[in-house]
Amino acid sequence: MEKRWVHKGEPESEIVEKLSKEININEYLSKILIQRGVKTFEEAKEFFRPSLSKLNDPFLMLNMDKAVNRLTDAVFNEEKILIYGDYDVDGTTSVSLVYLFLKQFNDTIEFYIPDRYSEGYGISEKGIKHAIDNSFSLIIALDCGIRAIDRASQAQDAGVDLIICDHHIPGKELPNAFAILDPKQKACKYPFKDLSGCGVGFKLLEGFCQQNTIEKEKLFELLDLVAVSIGCDIVPIVEENRILAHYGLKKLNHSPSAGLKSLIEISGKKKEFSISDVVFSIGPRINAAGRLTHAKESVNLLIGDSSETSAFADNLNSRNQERREFDQNITAEALEMISKLKSDQKSTVLFKEDWHKGVIGIVASRCIEHYHRPTIILTESKGKATGSARSVDGFDVHSAISECSDLLEQFGGHTHAAGLTLPLENLERFVEKFEDVVSQKILPEQLIPKVEIDTEIPLSAINYKTYNIMNQMAPFGPKNMAPVFGTKNVIVDAKPKLIKDKHIKGSVREENSTKLFEFIGFGMADKMDSIAVGCPFHIAYHLEENNYLGNKSLILNLRDVRFDA
Numbered sequence: 074m075e076k077r078w079v080h081k082g083e084p085e086s087e088i089v090e091k092l093s094k095e096i097n098i099n100e101y102l103s104k105i106l107i108q109r110g111v112k113t114f115e116e117a118k119e120f121f122r123p124s125l126s127k128l129n130d131p132f133l134m135l136n137m138d139k140a141v142n143r144l145t146d147a148v149f150n151e152e153k154i155l156i157y158g159d160y161d162v163d164g165t166t167s168v169s170l171v172y173l174f175l176k177q178f179n180d181t182i183e184f185y186i187p188d189r190y191s192e193g194y195g196i197s198e199k200g201i202k203h204a205i206d207n208s209f210s211l212i213i214a215l216d217c218g219i220r221a222i223d224r225a226s227q228a229q230d231a232g233v234d235l236i237i238c239d240h241h242i243p244g245k246e247l248p249n250a251f252a253i254l255d256p257k258q259k260a261c262k263y264p265f266k267d268l269s270g271c272g273v274g275f276k277l278l279e280g281f282c283q284q285n286t287i288e289k290e291k292l293f294e295l296l297d298l299v300a301v302s303i304g305c306d307i308v309p310i311v312e313e314n315r316i317l318a319h320y321g322l323k324k325l326n327h328s329p330s331a332g333l334k335s336l337i338e339i340s341g342k343k344k345e346f347s348i349s350d351v352v353f354s355i356g357p358r359i360n361a362a363g364r365l366t367h368a369k370e371s372v373n374l375l376i377g378d379s380s381e382t383s384a385f386a387d388n389l390n391s392r393n394q395e396r397r398e399f400d401q402n403i404t405a406e407a408l409e410m411i412s413k414l415k416s417d418q419k420s421t422v423l424f425k426e427d428w429h430k431g432v433i434g435i436v437a438s439r440c441i442e443h444y445h446r447p448t449i450i451l452t453e454s455k456g457k458a459t460g461s462a463r464s465v466d467g468f469d470v471h472s473a474i475s476e477c478s479d480l481l482e483q484f485g486g487h488t489h490a491a492g493l494t495l496p497l498e499n500l501e502r503f504v505e506k507f508e509d510v511v512s513q514k515i516l517p518e519q520l521i522p523k524v525e526i527d528t529e530i531p532l533s534a535i536n537y538k539t540y541n542i543m544n545q546m547a548p549f550g551p552k553n554m555a556p557v558f559g560t561k562n563v564i565v566d567a568k569p570k571l572i573k574d575k576h577i578k579g580s581v582r583e584e585n586s587t588k589l590f591e592f593i594g595f596g597m598a599d600k601m602d603s604i605a606v607g608c609p610f611h612i613a614y615h616l617e618e619n620n621y622l623g624n625k626s627l628i629l630n631l632r633d634v635r636f637d638a
Contacts, residue, residue, distance in 0.1 A: 076522045076633050081108050101530045105556050121545050123319040131280035135261035140236045140252035141280040147211045148179045155204045156184040158215040160368035162305035162359045166298045167215035167271040169375035174278050186368045196224040205231045216270025219243045220485050225250045238273040265313040271302030296321040297329050304348040305356035310550035318548040332375040335386035348548045361392035399429045404439040411444050420511040422504045426453035434461035445522050447511050459494040467519050473510045524613050524633045526559040532583050555615050562609040594631035611635045
């Protein structure tokens, strides 16, 4: 698929030069920092040395005082508290975080995760009934609840207090809960709006610590769970999330909780985990239980002690293998269906009644890799069409779905990912209306995959100093992505090698230099014939370290190549 190259704006040369001198780095790294809002020595110091002391005061969040007061009463009066959460990684880490922390102060705490298939997303009627029947006086709902109007009323009518900790976009009407913590509420003045669901739960516990003079170090011991939620829920890794992710990864790599340690061991990875490793190695294994059986298996792993977590991890690993098979088979079916649609469509909406509900979000993402447009994958569940939406960069799929709300029973989510349910009889009209909405709103360039280049750099500036300083910009993720470098007019002295019929590997140099730089191009076999010995071409790449049998060297991981002038 052809990609468009977009170069980030060049900062003013005076600012670049000043920052380079102040912190002793080259101009190319200075440009990248300035693009990310780091322009002065003090800002660089704060960026490169994240500090937990810089976390926002939790009581800046709307309703935090009310929520903490109620939680304090419940904990120290030994009321029965039900920790309720969604079945994805953010939900299960949220539940595990709050359960593990509060269990230190109150033994009458239990958790509840809804069944993806029989109960669906969010706070369920069955979940509230469970709380009522088992005499729970307080429910803390995590990573869900902001649209649970009926369920909040059900709890209130039964005299059960509900604290909602959510980070999804609120609807026009808010639930009548005891307290709602959601930085995206219009009236909320909390300075950082992009916490994960687990992040909101963390702020509740931080407020609980502050009010009750409990050492926050006890809470920071659980930051590995928060880092996993931040990575897997694809929230921006800036400001408060960057601090939480930084210290959470430290905990994950040096003294992880027993459950996460088991998942690290079973993944087989030996090097330190990055956010990307969390997303691709830990996240799918935690998610697998909720996708195929029940997410309480994941929570049992995350809250378990070292004597039991190994068996739980083996189980999740097996579930993940099953999930991969479903994912691959359904993706192949979906791509076949898309190939038969009109080529000028601006959106993809597919429905098949027997697709596995647990993997359709993954399938939507896979489809976008091949057909770059907003995509919704639907299956049948309890006589309804239900599914997941994924978007392309810059297009608000949640807003587009909301314009079709007259055809839906429920929907919710974020700018780039959403879930929805609708009557089967509305399916055809929804497909047409969604296509109309997308066609009117999407920009032509949003339908072409983008390679965003942070800065052009000569290969002569690529060295271990550049790599080591760049690495200190981690953790990388949305709004702080690993830098993409661009270098023009490189040449090869020998044709690249083809690896597994999919990838290419070789070495490039600049025309006026003999120094060679190794490169790898994953999934770039189609570029092989265009790369000719001695003919200049342009490359966009990540700078990475290759560690083969203890021999370390820098390698250019290609994002794309171009052959135009």
